[in-house]
Amino acid sequence: MSEEILVITRPGGKQCAHLIPMLYNKGRFKLRLAAHTEASASKLKQQYPDAEVIQTDITSLAACQSLLTGATAINAVLPSLHSREREIGLNFVDAAVAESQRQGSVFKHFVFSSLVFTQSRMLMQHDIKSYVEERLYLSPLNWTLLKPCNFMDAYPVPLLANQHQPVVEKPWDPDIGNNMIALHDLAEASAKDALDVGKRVLTFDGIYKPTAHAHDMRCEADLSSHAIVDAVVWP
Numbered sequence: 089m090s091e092e093i094l095v096i097t098r099p100g101g102k103q104c105a106h107l108i109p110m111l112y113n114k115g116r117f118k119l120r121l122a123a124h125t126e127a128s129a130s131k132l133k134q135q136y137p138d139a140e141v142i143q144t145d146i147t148s149l150a151a152c153q154s155l156l157t158g159a160t161a162i163n164a165v166l167p168s169l170h171s172r173e174r175e176i177g178l179n180f181v182d183a184a185v186a187e188s189q190r191q192g193s194v195f196k197h198f199v200f201s202s203l204v205f206t207q208s209r210m211l212m213q214h215d216i217k218s219y220v221e222e223r224l225y226l227s228p229l230n231w232t233l234l235k236p237c238n239f240m241d242a243y244p245v246p247l248l249a250n251q252h253q254p255v256v257e258k259p260w261d262p263d264i265g266n267n268m269i270a271l272h273d274l275a276e277a278s279a280k281d282a283l284d285v286g287k288r289v290l291t292f293d294g295i296y297k298p299t300a301h302a303h304d305m306r307c308e309a310d311l312s313s314h315a316i317v318d319a320v321v322w323p
């Protein structure tokens with residue numbers, strides 16, 4: 089088993105439910121899972137007995153530093169709308185920089201699962217993540233930004249796929265461009281791609297193409313197709 093350690097935050101969450109099985113005991117990484125609660129830690133230990141499960145409070149800089157000690161990479165998912173989300177993100181970047189500069193460090197890569205369109209700061213979670221992205225851009229780290237749109241898994245996709253002309257009630261202003269991604273595709277991009285090449289922004293083209301038909305959003309594309317990954321290499 090390889091000794092490369094990959095730190096994963098929010099391991100009990102929706103994204104990691106897809107990501108962890110793609111990486112667990114696959115021979116490359118030993119996973120270090122940063123659980124929030126005791127209940128979540130014990131569930132993760134049962135699910136992934138060969139992973140290192142650490143129950144910790146990631147609002148603390150010391151906790152972030154300790155999580156990253158000896159690690160090769162991090163896949164960071166932040167707690168959305170947490171009152172200290174920005175601080176948590178900045179702390180992780182600072183902790184990774186310190187770890188990468190420690191003598192004997194093996195730290196190589198910071199993958200930040202952010203979200204699409206952080207340049208528009210109207211929504212609080214976009215505003216917060218834009219600062220974390222900026223800290224990464226300006227850091228000496230090797231990083232990848234994942235820019236997913238809405239998680240499609242929250243919608244009744246099989247039901248819609250069986251309808252001749254699927255329609256879902258619009259959950260957002262149809263005049264604002266929007267789309268969706270399957271969590272499986274997001275995890276695949278991270279597990280198979282993001283962890284290997286740095287200084288890139290990966291955005292995902294949606295499977296739905298929203299169009300402004302009154303108050304409906306019509307699904308126009310093939311629901312079974314995979315998301316398109318657009319990679320922008322940072323200079």
Ligand SMILES: NC(=O)c1ccc[n+]([C@@H]2O[C@H](COP(=O)([O-])OP(=O)(O)OC[C@H]3O[C@@H](n4cnc5c(N)ncnc54)[C@H](OP(=O)(O)O)[C@@H]3O)[C@@H](O)[C@H]2O)c1
Nearest residue numbers: 100101102103123124125128166167168203236237238239
């Ligand atoms: N929903 C969308 O459409 C969408 C789209 C793009 C990006 N995003 C972003 O995706 C991220 C959320 O990812 P997700 O949906 O995979 O997560 P999630 O399912 O909401 O994560 C749930 C997990 O978060 C942990 N947690 C709760 N409070 C915490 C805290 N204070 N500190 C650390 N962990 C805590 C819980 O751990 P315990 O079980 O231990 O309590 C729980 O297992 C957000 O940053 C969001 O902005 C969401």
